[in-house]
Amino acid sequence: MLRYRQYTPFSVLEWEADVWDFPVHKHNYYEIVIIRNGEGTHTINEQTFPYKQGDIFLLSPEDHHCFGILKKSSFCFIKFTELVFKKNKTDDEQRQWLERIETIIAVPNQTPGAIRFRGNDKEHILRLTSIILEEHKEQGSHSPEIVADGMSMLVSIIARNINYNYQPKNKFRTDLENSRISSILTYIRHNVYTPEKISVDAIAENFDMSKNYVGIFFKKHTGETLQNYLLNYRLFLVENRILTSNSTISSIAADLGFTDSSHLNKHFKRRFGMMPGEYRKIKHRGTTPSITPMMGNANT
Incomplete structure (x- = not known):
């Protein structure tokens, strides 16, 4: 494309x-x-x-x-x-x-x-x-x-x-459950940069749930574990920063809660089949400048 x-x-x-x-x-x-x-x-x-x-x-x-x-x-x-x-x-x-x-x-x-x-x-x-x-x-x-x-x-x-x-919709959820899982997902998006705020303990405290029930509730309403969701969401943000910023891999790792660049590299390669730096080069090399005279130099 x-x-x-x-x-x-x-x-x-x-x-x-x-x-x-x-x-x-x-x-x-x-x-x-x-x-x-x-x-x-x-x-x-x-x-x-x-x-x-x-x-x-x-x-x-x-x-x-x-x-x-x-x-x-x-x-x-x-x-x-x-x-x-x-x-x-x-x-x-x-x-x-x-x-x-x-x-x-x-x-x-x-x-x-x-x-x-x-x-x-x-x-x-x-x-x-x-x-x-x-x-x-x-x-x-x-x-x-x-x-x-x-x-x-x-x-x-x-x-x-x-x-x-x-507000994610799912006809099989009660309004109360839908509201709570939506609130949890919003909370995660806003606090993904602060690992201690998205721990099981923190989520349990913020949403008045027992620690043991957080994981059960989350998987029931999203289809994946909390740990997998957090990793997948972080990798989504990593990919976005790689494609849209000139931030270094080490700074992206630090901002998004990975231990270091090696930790990020391991998970990124498992997901995308290559290292972040290589992914950035390939994606940038594969981009296409505007070639449509009607729209001049602006690339829509």
């Missing part, structure tokens, strides 16, 4: 069309898509949703997607990597941003269609977008910092709404 590549940490494409001429593809960056006007369908990871004016989508690098235009449509594509936040940011601030977006990249496209916003949050997103686009075009004094801070707010508002709205 094609993977379009972007070499800059931030770019914007505003585009209007009657027909979508691009194949299903992935990116090496995150993408926020705002539908200015028009109607059609958006297929994400083989699920097709209708879109209309005002809809907003968040895509992670591993999401594959394409549009089908039914009525002439205007799009705003905001493409970014973690490098957009490095201007005048400390390592801790950069890490906090990565943690914030990693709490939602496993969630957005399991929810139906466009992001559902609460209250005035969609209006906040649209106002912030206008400021970001204006600063990006003008490139005035402090524009890079304003763009970075604006994007941080944008992602935070999106994260707040996705985390609020995400």
